[in-house]
Amino acid sequence: MASYDLAVIGGGPAGLAAAMYGGMRGLSTAIFEAEAFGGQLINLYPTKPVTNFPAYATIDSRDIALRLADQAECFGAGLFEWQPIEHVSRDGDDFVIRAADDSRSSGRPGGNGASKGDPSAGREVRARALILALGLGRFTPRRLGLADEARFEGKGLTYRLPPIDEVHAQHVVVVGGGDSALDTALSLRTVADVTIVHRREAFSAYAFSQQRLAEADIKLVTNGEIVGLVAHDHLERVIIARTDGSTVECPADLLMVSIGQVPELSGIKGWELGLDDSRLPVTSAMAASTKGLFAAGDYADYPGKVKMIATAVAEGSTAASSAERYLLSMS
Ligand SMILES: Cc1cc2nc3c(=O)[nH]c(=O)nc-3n(C[C@H](O)[C@H](O)[C@H](O)COP(=O)(O)OP(=O)(O)OC[C@H]3O[C@@H](n4cnc5c(N)ncnc54)[C@H](O)[C@@H]3O)c2cc1C
Structure with missing residues (x-):
């Protein structure tokens, strides 16, 4: 079992930031993120x-996330994204941290490329101090709400953009009208024929993204919602009901x-750890009441x-500075 001074x-x-400071202060540090780094x-x-x-003066949110991850890696922290942690237990003063079996180490939409190998899916690591930065x-992705939706997952239906070089579809339908939907559609347009289905007339994405959409060769079906999926072994078509009462069918693999x-x-x-599902009270040193546990x-x-x-x-x-002080006090 891998062992660290500090896990985040x-x-x-x-x-x-905690992982960066942990690394900077010479602690062996690992950070586990369920999705791509960057949080909200x-x-x-x-x-x-x-x-x-x-x-x-202004910086894109994605850039902040990528820079923070790069900086943490520069200071030697082990970065593990797509590693949802499903359980933490205690063994003496140590924390035993288990990643979910279904975690994946690749396919990182929005990720920064900093994730390292040695995925700990379904495996445990040990740490002497723990920082919870759970935000x-x-x-979890919002679903369409179709009765048989789950049946199509992995058979043409997905909620996360796969790496573009792994997309072999000819006809892609993207549902949504926000920034992620438009970014996704624009990325997929480089490899496939793309249609966007949006339940309203107007898009909520930034004007800049809408401008890029207007310049791209992407079909739009607005005022429409997906009401049916047609498949044999794999998804073939989607059925869209429009607010004017008409129905449209679109090819979609x-x-x-x-x-x-x-x-x-x-x-x-x-x-x-005696946690409930609300925020964790901490001191001004970001220490929780449990020994060796911090939050940020x-x-x-x-x-x-x-x-x-x-x-x-x-x-x-x-939190990382306090974790270091705690570890020094224990040695
Ligand atoms: C719409 C919106 C706009 C905002 N705009 C601004 C702004 O302009 N400026 C500003 O200063 N602030 C803004 N904020 C607030 C800011 O985004 C948050 O305060 C900040 O993201 C908090 O960072 P965090 O690291 O605590 O949490 P988060 O960003 O929420 O990150 C927590 C991470 O923990 C991961 N996680 C949770 N559980 C697990 C688990 N079991 N295993 C592994 N990983 C797990 C999550 O996947 C997530 O990535 C905005 C917030 C929102 C919602």
Whole structure:
């Protein structure tokens, strides 16, 4: 079982800053992220121009995420993305951290390329100190709500953009009208014929993305919702009902649903850390009441808390410094 001085769960800005500081302070450090690194910056608002991150008049949210991950890697932290942690237990003073069996180490939409091999899917690692940087929780994709939807997963229906060089579809339908849907459609257009289905007339994506969409050769079906999927072994067509009462059928050997992500924390209640599914109270040193356990970012709670990228980064740094002090006190 791999063993670290410090493990960080959650790869948003708080966790990435904690991993960077852990590495900088010479601790063997590993960070585990269920999705691509970046947290809310990648999953909720990937193309937002952020105007309150110090030292930048404006910087895209995705760029902040990529830079933080690169910096953590530069200082020697082990970066593991697509590694959802499903359980944490104690063995003496150590933490035993188990990644879910279904974790994957590749296919990293929005990722920064920093993920290293040695995926710990279904395996356990040990750490002497632990920082929880869980943010709002793990993101799960919103589904279409069709009765037999689950049957099509892996048979042409997906909720996450696969690596483009692994897309072999000819006809792709993308559902959604936000930035992720448009980014996804524009990426897929380089390898396939693409149709976007959106339930409204207007798109909510940034004007810049809409401009790129207008210039791309992508078909649009607006005021429409997918009401049926047609398949034999694999998806072949989608049926779209429009608000004017008409029905449209579109060929689709890949259906990419991009209608948002819902964060949730409920899985952590089973961890042997006495957590519930709300925020974790911490001291000004970001220490929880459990020995060796720290928290940072949106998941950490204290009076006067402000939830921002800059405060998440600051808290991650404080948590790592406190973890170092704790480890020194134990040796
Ligand atoms: C729409 C929106 C716009 C915003 N705009 C701004 C802005 O302009 N400026 C600003 O300063 N702030 C902004 N914020 C707030 C800012 O994004 C958050 O404060 C910040 O992302 C918190 O960082 P974090 O690392 O604590 O959490 P998160 O960013 O939520 O990251 C937590 C990570 O932990 C991972 N995780 C959770 N559970 C597990 C598990 N079991 N195993 C592995 N990984 C797990 C999640 O997948 C996630 O990636 C915005 C927030 C929203 C929702």
